Amino acid sequence: MRDVLPDLLRWWQADEPVGLATVIRTWRSAPRQAGAALLVGPDDSVVGSVSGGCVEGAVYELCREVVKDGTPRVVRFGVSDDESWDAGLTCGGTVELYVERVDRRRFPDLDLVAATVAAGRPVATATCVDGPPGWCGRRIVVDPAGQRGTLGTATVDAAVAAEARALLRDGRCGVVRLPHSSAGPLSVMVVTYPSPARMLVFGATDFAAAVTRMGRFLGYRVTVCDARPVFATARRFPQAHEVVVDWPHRYLAAEAAAGRVDERTVVCVLTHDPRFDVPVLKHALELPLAYVGALGSRRTAQDRRRRLREVGVGEAALGRLAAPMGLDLGGHSPEETALSIAAEIVAVRGGGGGASLSRLPGRIHHQDG
Structure with missing residues (x-):
């Protein structure tokens, strides 16, 4: 939608x-x-x-x-x-x-929904698709703090809004059924617009530029962060939503403390410098993030894991680190590398194994709607 x-x-x-x-x-x-x-x-x-x-x-x-x-x-x-x-x-x-x-009469709050989505704030619409005569087509607009409009009664509105907020938190759309509502059986379609998941790219490199483009294509809100102001510029990363000059671990800690990272957040460390990547990876692996990966050769990855153990990162946390990051696609260029990283992120997010579908039995989609 x-x-x-x-x-x-x-x-x-x-x-x-x-x-x-x-x-x-x-x-x-x-x-x-x-x-x-x-x-x-x-x-x-x-x-x-x-x-x-x-x-x-x-x-x-x-x-x-x-x-x-x-x-x-x-x-x-x-x-x-x-x-x-x-x-x-x-x-x-x-x-x-x-x-x-x-039209404007049937959906009077569409402009409010569009403005909320454009601002990156979460919002959902709940539309009655099956119910008593005259109820179909009625809708309410729901956000984490309140609701607007009515489906017919305050009791139904409250019940649907609670279900819609749960779907909004999960980032899912679906049908809410109220078989025993005061108005009779109801089915309500909930369309959610969660705030975009974040991709944090640490290291202002040419590979970071390609990863940023791919992250934006996948729908992430992308931040590029590097402690070196000469490299971390908006001109070098026009596809990033924001470019930050700061030490990576300090920026990640501040964002986590402010509640601006969550279990959907993806962290890509491309610095190739232990001064930067070890502190930020240590902190990232302490957070419940969707994906934490670091670019580099196998030798670099082994050395990085040794350094992370030395600063107290346990084996369970290290098991969550994708390093070297990306799937084996055989590519070499920044764009091909970014594609392999994006493919791994999608596979982790969707529960895929990264194998060729032509070689796998069973259904293509891992989850039914």
């Missing part, structure tokens, strides 16, 4: 109705996960995707229909028959969508 938000806001500001299809749930190998969205604009243009192309034609027509009649609907697409002309998912999965008309 985040990727279609700018276009949705642009048409909303022009007071032009838009057809919006959002993935509610998926089963098996559906190509897009809950929260993915497709827009059909007032000029019949398409933005976004809900299936990677399998059912987009049918969804396009549904979006045009709901713009005309204003009636939201829930639709499901499953496995397609190769011999038929019916829309379906050739990947073998199933996807359930909520298709609605969006």
